[in-house]
Amino acid sequence: MGPGDAELLTLKAMRVLRAAPVVAYPAPLKGSGLARQIVESVLSDGLYRIEIAMRMRFNLDRTSAQTAxxxxxxxxxxxxxxxRDVAVLCEGDPLFFGSFAYILARxxxxxPVEIVPGVNSIAACSAVLQQPFALLNDRVVIIPASRPAAEIEDALVKAESTAILKVGRHWDKVVRVLDRLDLRRQAWHIERASQTGQQVRSLATVEATVERSSTYFSMILVYRRGERWLR
Amino acid sequence: MGPGDAELLTLKAMRVLRAAPVVAYPAPLKGSGLARQIVESVLSDGLYRIEIAMRMRFNLDRTSAQTAxxxxxxxxxxxxxxxRDVAVLCEGDPLFFGSFAYILARxxxxxPVEIVPGVNSIAACSAVLQQPFALLNDRVVIIPASRPAAEIEDALVKAESTAILKVGRHWDKVVRVLDRLDLRRQAWHIERASQTGQQVRSLATVEATVERSSTYFSMILVYRRGERWLR
Structure with a gap:
């Protein structure tokens, strides 16, 4: 379903969704969840659809999710x-850190399964920053912030571009690594790209010593290439 | 413009494209090139548009491209x-190994520039393979096949999933690395995902000793996670 902006649905996702008599989606215990919210305008076309909300606690313990x-x-x-065909909704791209993997596994x-690729959140963040994430022979690393500091450092040292995902409570650890490598001026923190509440901050201007946290729907993009992408 | 299937255009790309009186796109010396081909059905709506074909030789010498x-x-x-607004066409996502970076730089x-994120080729390849490229805390590396064998090996050792891009004439080098790490059974070669002529091969069944090459629009996806993604 793309990163949040309903206009970032593909024509194919739209067609499949409109034709499906049943839609299923992960959701919090209350409310509809992002995937369902993205397609609100599509599903409010007056056609009757059966909805399967897979309700779960979104936390580190995966038990609730697996049961759902x-x-x-x-x-x-x-x-x-x-x-009856069932359209399973998934934020971003269904196979790039997407919840659809769990349904596919089951x-x-x-x-028979048809998978409709989607726009991922890195593409949405790059568009907001108006900075190329990768070009030519760049090496790219995408690493969740939960991984050890040494692994994040290894990624940052070797890649032209790094995306550090799901920053959340790992904010401080990540900022310390960036400081050690003197990469703060080449790093940006983006929350809710393409969604309501979108926020972009340069890491250069964030105070280093302040304990910070960040939402789950956030990432830090780091460009080692600097200005060299220009030509 | 997405990876090739015209249905993988986003609603936003479609809207922007329909409203633009001028379209620009990279193209070979003869013919229209993939980006322009993807939107053929959109642009054949009878409206008059000025077209700027940026014609170049697609080879390792970047001189022709830079001039174009x-x-x-x-x-x-x-x-x-x-x-007059100008819509610049770009295959895949414009800032993920996309040619739009060169126009943005200039x-x-x-x-004022508005960037419309798109579906990238890794998402298209994952959809074809019906295998999750990444989930949970996976580390992902995306590395062009032109990089040294040692770097490709380092990526494969550390990442749960690796995408080796633009295989082309580097086929043999990549296969040797996969053999050294005994990863052939977890590797797939995908050409022209979502396009006419799409081809998927398991590396397990490709003869190791035969000198092979592959097209530029190809990648090898390697899953170290194996079957562990199931739960």
Missing amino acids: YDRGAAAIATHLAAG LGDRF | YDRGAAAIATHLAAG LGDRF
């Missing part, structure tokens, strides 16, 4: 077995 | 200065 995917997959399987062997 | 971008940027600037300081 188990139940969701069972409900989806019932509809598929009865001949049903991919038993039913 | 210089001239293209000058032509685009003339239209912008006259108040005009970004002088004119």
